[in-house]
Amino acid sequence: MFKKILIANRGEIACRVIKTARRMGIATVAVYSDADRDAVHVEMADEAVHIGPAPAAQSYLVAEKIIEACKATGAEAVHPGYGFLSERASFCEALEKQGIAFIGPKPKAINAMGDKIESKKFANAAKVSTVPGWLGVIEDADHAEKIAGDIGYPVMIKASAGGGGKGMRIAWSQAEVRDGFDRARSEAKNSFGDDRVFIEKFVVDPRHIEIQVLADAHGNAIYLGERECSIQRRNQKVAEEAPSPFLDEKTRKAMGEQSVALAKAVDYQSVGTVEFIVDAQKNFYFLEMNTRLQVEHPVTELVTGVDLVEQMIRVAAGEKLAISQKDVKLTGWAIESRLYAEDPYRNFLPSIGRLTRYRPPEEGRSGDAVIRNDTGVTEGSEISMFYDPMIAKLCTWAPTRLEAIDAMSDALDNFVVDGIEHNIPFLAALMQHPRWREGRISTAFIAEEYPDGFAPIVPDAEETAVLAAIATTVELLRRDRLDRLSGRLAPHSGALKRDWEVKIGEAYIPVSIVEGMISIPLEADLSIAGAPPVTVVSEWRPGEIVWHGSIGRRRISAQIRPVPNGIRIAWKGMAVTARAMLPNTAALDRLMPVKLPPDTSKMLLCPMPGLVVSISVKDGQEVKAGETLAVVEAMKMENVLRAERDLTVAKINAKPGDSLAVDAVIMEFA
Structure with a gap:
């Protein structure tokens, strides 16, 4: 077994690998860029090596710097995490030449499956069901339009070396192909250093279901169930689960066995993921194979009890799998x-x-x-x-x-x-x-x-009552605290006020304290909007962000933050501003004029902090609705800002290369 490994990554995945290595008694080495000098993974590792400036292309993506760090620290192996160098066969080969183990598959498997175009060709040759598409080199946007027309819309334009939703665009018509092709190539080059893209048929309303495989260097390979990854935004997964609520055992077994066969065909050694799209009839089509650990691997670990990072390390060290297919059980x-x-x-x-x-x-x-x-x-x-x-x-x-x-x-x-x-x-x-x-x-x-x-979710009557109860208790305990700090022994300036009104949105909800004194811990019976009394119990203290308690038989956790003249309550996707007032104050509040927000309809505001990639118009230019005004890049994603209506550009306030804050004015309109 290795005595020391280096993690060629950052953030949560670096921390994740360090935790398992520490449990296995293996020393760890972190690498970091200028931006990550004080990062958590640097603090967690036994050693840390600086590898360059903040941009990944000058630090985490430079294989030579990783190898130098291994030599300097005596690391015997490298765990690449995901992203960055995790699916580069050239990196794996460079490590092997230096006698450093790669905790992942061999170059043969990475070359066969790591490239989306080549993996499609390989899967076709192996008679694996694949989505119709064009797997050759796409010369330019004109060529892309022709291919898309031959396949039939909608189509998916995807970066060959892509991942994480970057370098992907859906085109529903010929008009969208050219722009989608350009954007996909640009993102692919910026994120992966490879601007090749391919086009395939986009299956409408598919599910994205993937199979986790695990194989060693001794010919053993198993699958550890599936993960449902269908909740996606811009082709980036947002929420995942294991197992899938859609698959039956027959389909699960077929997908698993096909995935194992594919892994064996390329002599796969390590953990890997075979991704499929599944239609409403449970027909499944090979999408790609990720020759690395997946972001969503924890859900598989939770239902199988298998530490996938540990298995990667053991396989890389030459050990045989200690589990067989019959040992894999999905629990919970x-x-x-x-x-x-x-x-x-x-x-x-x-x-x-x-x-x-x-x-x-x-x-x-x-x-x-x-x-x-x-x-x-x-x-x-x-x-x-x-x-x-x-x-x-x-x-x-x-x-x-x-x-x-x-x-x-x-x-x-x-x-x-x-x-x-x-x-x-x-x-x-x-x-x-x-x-x-x-x-x-x-x-x-x-x-x-x-x-x-x-x-935000709009609360119904029952949820509004819960929010009103929380707001009332917060205000009562706040006043009680102020009274105690001022030295008054009797609460609330000498008398507990029993009747209140809580303003939520434009509604005023009457709340009455039927029984109970206000103190910590709080226990009181409240009548809300004339309903029968309900018991509210909480140990919340003024200044705490999370309100814990029970309202009736319902356990509640909600977040409380002060805002001018009230509090902001966040609970189960709801976010409301609430203000608990005495009835006479509420009567005056109803008479207050409403302050309107400023008019920004004649401005193009930067929607997020980012870098201006391009400005597509000039002063005085007339543009039509839907035309591109500017492109802003943030978090390695290019965001195209388009005109929402026909307009005339009056003044441009930004230029390519500018770093802008959120809501910075990019241009103004006449």
């Missing part, structure tokens, strides 16, 4: 939510900045559920524009799917992240969505359910 259900630094209310555009608060839920068993959080950040960490925007992978396991979903819902309500925008509100809303809870999903789920973008 696991859900993974990917927490991204992105603003769900701005079409999920990236957000960067410092984590002023980062307090994940406690890991471990909670009742019948298990909580796991794979992360590479801590409070004070900076989310940089140079790398992937993932903050953490929050996972829950429970005996049944709905129990796992409910555990995830509660864990998200307890996950505190401040300082940047993040997608927890969307993930929390997803856990409540009937279609998700019923398992009726496809890769088009987000586009279909949120066609106009994501907005």
Whole structure:
């Protein structure tokens, strides 16, 4: 077994590998760029080596620097994580020449399966069912248009060396092919240093289901069930689960056996993932094979009890698999939510900045559920524009799917992240969505359910009552604390006020304290909107962000943040501003004029912090709705900003190469 390994990666996956290596008694070496000097993975490792500037192309993607770090520290093997150099056969070969083991498959398998074009050809030759498409070199946009027309719309334009949703575009018509081809090539070159793309038929409303395989160097290969990865946005997975709620045992077995056969055909050695698209009739088509560890591997670990990172290390060290196919049992259900630094209310555009608060839920068993959080950040960490925007992978396991979903819902309500925008509100809303809870999903789920973008869930009458109860208790305990700090012994200036009104949105909800005194811990009976009294119990203290308690028989965890004249409550995908007032104050509040937001309709605002790639118009130019105005890059993704209506450009305030903050004015219109 290895005595020391180097992790050629960063963030949560580097931390994940270090945890397993530490448990196995293996010393670890981290590498880091200028941007990651104070990163968590650097602190966790036994040693750390600086490898260059922040851009990945000058640090994490430079194989020579990784090899130099191995030599300097005496690392015997390299775990590549995912992304970066994880699927580069040339990197694997370079390590082998230096006598350094690669914790992953051999170059033969990487070459055969790691390139999407070559893997399609190989799968066709092996008579694996594949999606119709063009696997040759696409010369230019004109050639792309011809190929797409021959295949039939819609088509998927994909980077050959791609991954993580980058370098991928769907074209529904000839008009969209040329722009999609250009954008896919540009993103592919920037992210992977390889601008080759291919085109294939896009299967409408498919499920994305993948099989986890594990093989050693002694001819043994098994599959460890499947993962459902259909909840995607811009071809980037958002939530995954194991097993799939769609597959039956017959289909699972067929997909698993086909995946193992494919792995054996290329002499695969390590963990790998064979991805399929599955239609409504359970017909499955080979999509690609990822010759590395997948981001979503924790859900497989939770339902099988197999540590995939440990298996990778043991296989790379020459050991035989200690488990056979008959040993693989899928127990319970696991859900993974990917927490991204992105603003769900701005079409999920990236957000960067410092984590002023980062307090994940406690890991471990909670009742019948298990909580796991794979992360590479801590409070004070900076989310940089140079790398992937993932903050953490929050996972829950429970005996049944709905129990796992409910555990995830509660864990998200307890996950505190401040300082940047993040997608927890969307993930929390997803856990409540009937279609998700019923398992009726496809890769088009987000586009279909949120066609106009994501907005917070609007609370119904029962949920509004819960929010009103929380707001009332927060205000009562706040006033009680102020009275005690001022030295008054009697609460609330001498008398407990029994009648209140809570403003949520434009509604005023009457709340009456039927019985109980306000103190910590709080226990009181409240009548809300004239309904029968309900008992509210909580140990929440002023200043705490998470409100824990029970309202009636319902256990509640909600996040509380102060705003001018009230509080902001986030709970299960809802986000409301609430203000608890005495009735006479509420009467005056109803008379207050409404302040309107400023008019920005004649401006193009930068929707996220990013780099201006290009400006497509000039002063005085008339443009039509849908025409490109500018392209802004953030988190390695190019975002095309288009005109929403016919207009005339009055003034351009930015130029290519400018780094802009969110809401910076790029241009103004007449």
